[in-house]
Amino acid sequence: MAEVTLKDVALASGCSIATVSRVLAGTRPVGAETARTVRAAAERLGYRPNHVARALRSRSTGTVGLVLPQITNPFFPSLVRELEHALHAEGRAVLLADCDDDPVTEAARIGAFLGRQVDALLLIPVDERRSREAVAGAAARVPLVLLDRGCGPGVADSVAVDNAAGMALVLDHLAATGRRRPCFVGAAGTASAAVERRAAYEAGAAALDPEAPGRIALGDFSVEWGRAAVDRLWPSRPDALICANDLIAAGALQRLRQLGADVPGEVAVTGFDDIPLAGLADPALTTVRQPVGELAAEAARLLSRGTAGGEQGPRHTVRLAPRLVVRDSG
Amino acid sequence: MAEVTLKDVALASGCSIATVSRVLAGTRPVGAETARTVRAAAERLGYRPNHVARALRSRSTGTVGLVLPQITNPFFPSLVRELEHALHAEGRAVLLADCDDDPVTEAARIGAFLGRQVDALLLIPVDERRSREAVAGAAARVPLVLLDRGCGPGVADSVAVDNAAGMALVLDHLAATGRRRPCFVGAAGTASAAVERRAAYEAGAAALDPEAPGRIALGDFSVEWGRAAVDRLWPSRPDALICANDLIAAGALQRLRQLGADVPGEVAVTGFDDIPLAGLADPALTTVRQPVGELAAEAARLLSRGTAGGEQGPRHTVRLAPRLVVRDSG
């Protein structure tokens, strides 16, 4: 029942360990006859290479760490799924860490992964500012790709959706359907998604209402905030509620329904991300879909291109185009 | 910039590799003076133990594989979160696999993890029957705990919610609130959750309506099926729709609203699992909450108790009590 090793196969096939390794790894040409006997012996004994030993010798574990703020955030599971598929397809395994939205935990997890010799890190930073130190430290040691959120300039490669373009899509759509008194329901804080979406709204709102720029209310990325925001904003009767993500929009929708408002008749509501919940809301949510598959593919590409950690080449920043998904809410 | 190893620390502190290992691992008493210098040197050089080498030598990677059917199933993220926390707290790392609901992929992922020498596997099987072979094979090699779903008797340790108790909770509640013409909207197939919930409904439905047992409709665990089921069942005007999970219930709720039905006035709707969506539905969903934290804790406990793989001790099956969460839908 003990594990079958190269040595066993070598013994059984009457040649050396080196030869067995070569035929199995295909790392150097080897005689046809020898190859056949070796393969037969390996098959017969049920040999399975030991990845740990291989990793020790070749200094590559074939493992990448995926560190994210909160797996329970409904935007992440589909991203995790795509990443897992992309990575497994190249024979790499995924170590997962959930940081509970806490930068301290995040730093600890990053450290743990580094100790486990991950080949690379995929990281969605908890906080633009408070994650920076740990991220920079890690980026100096292994290839690291930032996902979905930034973490200060020049810290690491990053790939994210083009938030400005997404917000522009929303604004164009609302302008085209005649909305003129928009309100933005966003998130405070320095997270890049929050900042960029807010800025893009401000930049584009003038197109809707050249005289008075739309009002802005800031809370966090939660359903509760969506509900609360409606209580604050509804009295002024906006004709569009542009929410910084789908959770906020879901909360807003819920509260508007309780108040008896007509969506989309009186007021349009839009989200951002297109989480699964968006299609289920009532009315179904018009939102901006993040290209999750491409995000994952691009991240994987950046990773494999990533040379050994610590190289200070120029950082790449990839921005992917989002797509507007028009449903019933606006 | 090269990695600092035990050898470097030994050199710097003027003693042998063995001694350094001993003071750092605390594996054998060592002179107070020596210990101090060694620790100082390690600190100064920034020594970080290499887990790969350690794993090779000690035949334990401190890694457990978590294999699940579909991370996008909204019930799983919170489970993954709890498991990740429980495991990281004991210093183990989590390798994640998403099987895309496909037993073949599942077998491949299990094999990949075994090759990576995981210490143990945590597994939510895709299918009661078609997962069995791969699961049994894996269970023979490492400690393996089945989560949430079973996989045939005697295959491995398992921990899951008590589905029968949960369904009984629902039925009691509906009986107490005067519902008499229930319908069960369940899932076909052999997945243990589907089977157990269906069986429990059948066993308990008599209490609601002693003469005619409630009707049963079977589809799958999806929102779409929930919608479709309403179209099939609503004409017969049941006064309660007991859904086998929250997704089905969400679909049912959506369709009932479209049809103008009064929930919970005319008809109560209940779910199962208490996924985040449940509280957001309109009306908020009455459902059965799975004790996710305890599930994870129990699984972790079973794992650490698990001796080396392949031991054929008696299998343990842990069933945890769920809790009824009464909201607005029934």
Place this chain on the structure above:
DNA sequence: AGCAGCATGGAAAACGTTCTCCGGAAACTT
């Protein structure tokens, strides 16, 4: 004084790979 026992430290063997040498034979080139 002699010897068991203990506390401490080092040398070196393992763990299972990969990979660099090296040697010999066969195949070319001149």
Place this chain on the structure above:
DNA sequence: AAGTTTCCGGAGAACGTTTTCCATGCTGCT
């Protein structure tokens, strides 16, 4: 025919730990 290249195979070092075994010096007991 002699040199040169190519091809194939083996011995063994290395990767960074942990752990076994041994050597040393000290304590304390008879």
